Amino acid sequence: MPIKLYYDLMSQPSRCLYILFKFIKCDFESKYVDLRKAEHYTEEYAKINRFQRVPVIDHNGFVLTESVAILKYLSREGIIPENLYPRESKRQARVEEFLEWQHMELRLPCAFYFRTKYLEPVMFGTKPSPQRISGFEQRMEQALTNFSTKWLGRGSDFVTGDAVTVADLIAICELEQPRMAGYDPREKFPVINEWYQKVRNHFNPYYDEAHVIVNKVIAKQAKLASKL
Amino acid sequence: MPIKLYYDLMSQPSRCLYILFKFIKCDFESKYVDLRKAEHYTEEYAKINRFQRVPVIDHNGFVLTESVAILKYLSREGIIPENLYPRESKRQARVEEFLEWQHMELRLPCAFYFRTKYLEPVMFGTKPSPQRISGFEQRMEQALTNFSTKWLGRGSDFVTGDAVTVADLIAICELEQPRMAGYDPREKFPVINEWYQKVRNHFNPYYDEAHVIVNKVIAKQAKLASKL
Numbered sequence: 001m002p003i004k005l006y007y008d009l010m011s012q013p014s015r016c017l018y019i020l021f022k023f024i025k026c027d028f029e030s031k032y033v034d035l036r037k038a039e040h041y042t043e044e045y046a047k048i049n050r051f052q053r054v055p056v057i058d059h060n061g062f063v064l065t066e067s068v069a070i071l072k073y074l075s076r077e078g079i080i081p082e083n084l085y086p087r088e089s090k091r092q093a094r095v096e097e098f099l100e101w102q103h104m105e106l107r108l109p110c111a112f113y114f115r116t117k118y119l120e121p122v123m124f125g126t127k128p129s130p131q132r133i134s135g136f137e138q139r140m141e142q143a144l145t146n147f148s149t150k151w152l153g154r155g156s157d158f159v160t161g162d163a164v165t166v167a168d169l170i171a172i173c174e175l176e177q178p179r180m181a182g183y184d185p186r187e188k189f190p191v192i193n194e195w196y197q198k199v200r201n202h203f204n205p206y207y208d209e210a211h212v213i214v215n216k217v218i219a220k221q222a223k224l225a226s227k228l
Numbered sequence: 229m230p231i232k233l234y235y236d237l238m239s240q241p242s243r244c245l246y247i248l249f250k251f252i253k254c255d256f257e258s259k260y261v262d263l264r265k266a267e268h269y270t271e272e273y274a275k276i277n278r279f280q281r282v283p284v285i286d287h288n289g290f291v292l293t294e295s296v297a298i299l300k301y302l303s304r305e306g307i308i309p310e311n312l313y314p315r316e317s318k319r320q321a322r323v324e325e326f327l328e329w330q331h332m333e334l335r336l337p338c339a340f341y342f343r344t345k346y347l348e349p350v351m352f353g354t355k356p357s358p359q360r361i362s363g364f365e366q367r368m369e370q371a372l373t374n375f376s377t378k379w380l381g382r383g384s385d386f387v388t389g390d391a392v393t394v395a396d397l398i399a400i401c402e403l404e405q406p407r408m409a410g411y412d413p414r415e416k417f418p419v420i421n422e423w424y425q426k427v428r429n430h431f432n433p434y435y436d437e438a439h440v441i442v443n444k445v446i447a448k449q450a451k452l453a454s455k456l
Contacts, residue, residue, distance in 0.1 A: 066324075090290055092301075093301040100297045101279070101294055104332070
């Protein structure tokens with residue numbers, strides 16, 4: 001039975017798993033959960049994932065949530081190849097060090113910025129104050145500085161060394177969120193820009209395929225901003 | 229060479245590793261990093277951990293940060309026994325599902341509350357408004373409700389089943405942080421209280437030993453509150 005993937009391409013870890021499955025040619029059953037229609041809040045979906053979020057996998061009846069835990073599981077099960085998720089203990093630890101770091105240090109500040117500047121106004125009609133946006137932007141820029149200097153910019157091409165891994169894929173999908181809110185991390189951070197192109201190319205055409213809707217939002221936001 | 233552990237017992241994941249090492253009788257070299265003296269911000273410490281945080285381990289020259297990544301590494305290296313960190317893939321995935329979930333869903337709300345109500349006033353002399361504290365308290369209570377009903381309270385004794393694992397140890401250490409700020413999760417959540425006693429007993433005398441300073445802060449705060 002193919003793995004079932006419950007996802008929405010507006011969700012960054014969903015995109016990560018979607019791209020990964022396509023890239024490694026892992027046949028999966030697509031279970032689209034439309035977040036904009038609040039399908040994750042239905043009773044039916046709560047039976048699948050009591051946390052009512054995406055992504056989720058169902059592997060022969062074993063249902064698992066949390067993208068990082070899913071990556072680890074798929075690696076152990078031999079579904080993610082070793083080059084993308086090292087098996088050697090110390091190299092694996094370096095990838096996992098990043099996977100743990102990014103929750104609070106990259107994802108959180110990018111997601112807060114996205115939510116405050118883009119998502120809440122769209123969903124609830126709120127208008128955040130410039131001070132509020134600026135506060136979240138500052139925290140995000142500190143995070144991007146750390147990502148650019150403490151992970152990248154240390155002489156290697158990718159997050160944990162000279163080979164692309166799931167760490168790069170998790171990171172790049174996060175960086176698309178602020179772009180939807182009109183902030184492009186690639187503009188202020190040349191090291192991030194260089195890395196971004198390499199990772200995107202590596203996972204293309206699937207990277208661009210997974211980002212079709214995201215890129216539409218980015219283009220629409222850019223058009224709106226140019227009219228201001 | 230024994231593992232070097234860089235830690236401060238005011239840091240919840242530091243306490244987790246400290247208790248674990250003592251409990252499994254793993255000889256370690258104690259490297260105390262006094263956060264209150266800002267020793268983590270020294271140049272010397274930045275050479276050990278570029279993120280300037282605790283805990284960190286040094287295992288025969290391999291330096292690793294991020295408590296969850298450390299737990300995984302120590303499990304792979306056979307240092308954490310199987311009963312505390314399952315090796316079987318699906319049981320391991322359940323523990324890791326929690327380890328990933330807790331970053332944003334338990335740690336963050338507990339830490340925000342602790343920082344706003346206790347740490348910032350102590351460190352910077354700020355006085356948070358009752359509204360601000362109440363906002364953080366509400367988010368923390370939602371998190372505690374989720375922890376109490378979606379992990380505990382499902383018919384098993386511990387976070388991921390009928391045996392105590394590193395998931396319980398990570399969780400219980402987090403719940404001490406709001407206690408230092410005068411909020412005891414055990415009072416409103418009987419399921420948490422019952423679980424707390426079991427986990428604490430399991431890891432005692434090391435649990436109480438690691439919490440001597442934390443318990444002094446809790447007692448001092450309770451005394452201050454009773455005078456209000």
